[in-house]
Amino acid sequence: MDCPHIPELSYGEFGERLRARIAGQRIPLAGSLELTFRCNLRCVHCYVAHGHNGLPGQEELTCAEIYGILDHVVDEGCLWLLLTGGEPLLRPDFLDIYGYARRKGLLLTLFTNGTLITPRIADYLAEWRPFKVEITLYGRTQETYERVTGVPGSHARCMKGIELLLERGLPLKLKTMAMTLNRHELWDMKAYAESLGVNFRFDPLLNARLDGSSDPARFRLSPEEAVACDLEDPQRMDSWRQFCQRFVGMPPDPEHIYHCGAGVHTFHIGPHGELSACMIAREPHYDLRQGCFREGWREFIKEVRLQKRTRDVKCARCRLIALCGQCPGWAQLEHGDQETPVEYLCQVAHRRAEAFGLGSMTS
Amino acid sequence: MSLLEERYQKDPSIVAREIAGEVILVPIRQNVGDLESIYTLNETAARMWELLDGQRSLREIHGVIVDEFDVEAEEAQQDLLGFVAQLETIGAVKRV
Numbered sequence: 313m314d315c316p317h318i319p320e321l322s323y324g325e326f327g328e329r330l331r332a333r334i335a336g337q338r339i340p341l342a343g344s345l346e347l348t349f350r351c352n353l354r355c356v357h358c359y360v361a362h363g364h365n366g367l368p369g370q371e372e373l374t375c376a377e378i379y380g381i382l383d384h385v386v387d388e389g390c391l392w393l394l395l396t397g398g399e400p401l402l403r404p405d406f407l408d409i410y411g412y413a414r415r416k417g418l419l420l421t422l423f424t425n426g427t428l429i430t431p432r433i434a435d436y437l438a439e440w441r442p443f444k445v446e447i448t449l450y451g452r453t454q455e456t457y458e459r460v461t462g463v464p465g466s467h468a469r470c471m472k473g474i475e476l477l478l479e480r481g482l483p484l485k486l487k488t489m490a491m492t493l494n495r496h497e498l499w500d501m502k503a504y505a506e507s508l509g510v511n512f513r514f515d516p517l518l519n520a521r522l523d524g525s526s527d528p529a530r531f532r533l534s535p536e537e538a539v540a541c542d543l544e545d546p547q548r549m550d551s552w553r554q555f556c557q558r559f560v561g562m563p564p565d566p567e568h569i570y571h572c573g574a575g576v577h578t579f580h581i582g583p584h585g586e587l588s589a590c591m592i593a594r595e596p597h598y599d600l601r602q603g604c605f606r607e608g609w610r611e612f613i614k615e616v617r618l619q620k621r622t623r624d625v626k627c628a629r630c631r632l633i634a635l636c637g638q639c640p641g642w643a644q645l646e647h648g649d650q651e652t653p654v655e656y657l658c659q660v661a662h663r664r665a666e667a668f669g670l671g672s673m674t675s
Numbered sequence: 676m677s678l679l680e681e682r683y684q685k686d687p688s689i690v691a692r693e694i695a696g697e698v699i700l701v702p703i704r705q706n707v708g709d710l711e712s713i714y715t716l717n718e719t720a721a722r723m724w725e726l727l728d729g730q731r732s733l734r735e736i737h738g739v740i741v742d743e744f745d746v747e748a749e750e751a752q753q754d755l756l757g758f759v760a761q762l763e764t765i766g767a768v769k770r771v
Contacts, residue, residue: 320712320714321713322713326699326713330694330695334695337695341694341695386692389695414703417690417701417703419701439705441703
């Protein structure tokens with residue numbers, strides 16, 4: 313379309329232009345909303361604890377409460393919203409919430425394990441098209457997949473879910489958490505995604521459980537294996553090279569504990585209305601049942617972002633900080649405080665630096 | 676009847692959002708606009724969009740635009756008719 317009044321842009325172009333225009337301003341452009349902690353799978357590595365059935369005595373946000381929160385989120389300028397869980401499709405009112413959010417003009421991403429997708433859900437998504445849907449694969453073979461999920465039949469249901477979305481031309485992406493149980497099928501999963509014509513990505517960094525348990529760490533790849541995954545994937549290496557050229561070597565912010573975009577242009581809301589700076593850094597949080605999103609975002613999260621270091625840690629001087637996943641959220645989960653460095657992340661970052669030829673910065 | 680006497684109403688399948696001071700149109704439902712795209716409106720177009728309520732005729736909207744913006748009447752008319760035609764093309768408005 314060529315019209316002086318209504319220039320047509322792809323979302324990617326629009327997003328880039330927007331981010332450049334609002335640099336330095338705090339606007340909650342993108343957020344995530346965790347609709348439930350409940351899940352129909354029993355994945356060994358999951359960061360959600362609570363016996364997979366939600367916290368006793370703590371009710372999930374109702375549909376009406378979520379509508380109210382979405383109204384405020386939109387008023388504050390959010391455009392991209394991720395709906396996630398737990399497994400969000402377990403909520404019987406999922407399509408109501410999804411439809412409400414879409415009609416508010418939000419660009420929705422859905423994270424799901426894919427096993428609960430029905431023709432009815434897929435049809436609805438096709439009519440009210442999401443920005444994207446991401447399904448997590450846990451293995452390429454049934455054996456590996458179900459060894460991770462612990463649920464017989466889940467592999468076949470996931471494959472069916474993928475089929476239902478692709479039949480309708482929905483914008484699907486596949487991904488996995490690379491871990492000891494599925495490392496040997498990582499590239500088979502990628503090949504499978506490519507055979508379907510969809511993008512694939514993986515993350516080898518399993519974080520601790522939200523209750524502080526280190527159980528998921530039992531399935532972590534060693535730092536060497538995590539970096540080996542990078543080196544075996546030419547596309548991923550290209551992305552890393554570009555990233556390193558732009559960001560690595562920049563002096564860290566020695567004063568503040570946050571050095572990412574959390575709480576500047578992004579936010580997270582938990583299943584019971586807990587507003588936090590991001591999905592990993594959940595503490596401290598603001599209770600949306602006691603106040604409104606506007607106040608939580610403008611006052612509370614702003615203060616969270618401004619938290620200063622209370623002690624000297626090696627990360628405050630590390631020039632690899634951009635390459636490292638070290639953050640207050642990981643530290644909180646692993647150590648119960650926001651500042652103690654997570655040694656595993658440090659090791660991965662240093663091995664990556666060596667592998668990427670940035671050895672001079674590692675000292 | 677002159678096109679200026681026509682009234683247009685917005686289609687609920689496209690939503691206007693103001694993001695960081697910029698007004699955009701977001702197609703939300705299949706068969707409306709291009710769902711892979713977003714449409715950005717300048718200040719005048721955003722005001723025209725606001726005024727397209729199914730009640731006001733294009734002539735009335737034109738009057739408001741000429742009053743509120745530093746623009747010649749003829750230029751404003753061309754802009755308005757061009758804008759509405761584009762909106763019709765992407766399914767954002769319908770003639771009442």
